[in-house]
Amino acid sequence: LESLAAHYGVVQERAHHALDDARVLAETFRPSLHLAAAAEIRLPLLACQPLTEWSDAPTARPPGQRSGFGQTSWRPSRKRPACPYPNPGRYEPGGRLAQGMRVAFSGDTSVDRELLEDRAVEAGMHVATSVSRLTSLLVTNDPDSPTSKVVKARSFGTPVVDEAAFMQLLQDVAPAPTGCG
Structure with missing residues (x-):
């Protein structure tokens, strides 16, 4: 910039x-x-999704904190605590996300990346900064890009979805097993 x-x-x-x-x-x-x-150069412009799509879902906030237009918003620090759920493995295309899955993001997003990460954490996901054999899902709007995360995801067989599909998946996340019983 x-x-x-x-x-x-x-x-x-x-x-x-x-x-x-x-x-x-x-x-x-x-x-x-x-x-x-x-110069007659055609630029790859993407349509933006309005933030109003995101405002209907409740988000976890400390007591007394408010969010909305003209109000203070709350967002955890970028250094996130460890995910409390074990990684259940890879996302199965067509299935549900499950708490504990490791999710990585690559490339530009139409919604602020921190907001996407916050939504993932609120749903019980682990946000990974890189792709490894343990990554459950890669979220990218350009699955054919040659970024290192996309290349690694392809080499490991990690499923790849776009931002819109990811937000749909976050609406129905399977709870982590309780481990009791």
């Missing part, structure tokens, strides 16, 4: 601050589109 801002003469006031980063990106986007059009 710093390189884009310098190239297009956009002043960054607070680097890595969400609002300023969004402003800088918006101010660099239009001239980059004009340059692409002048």
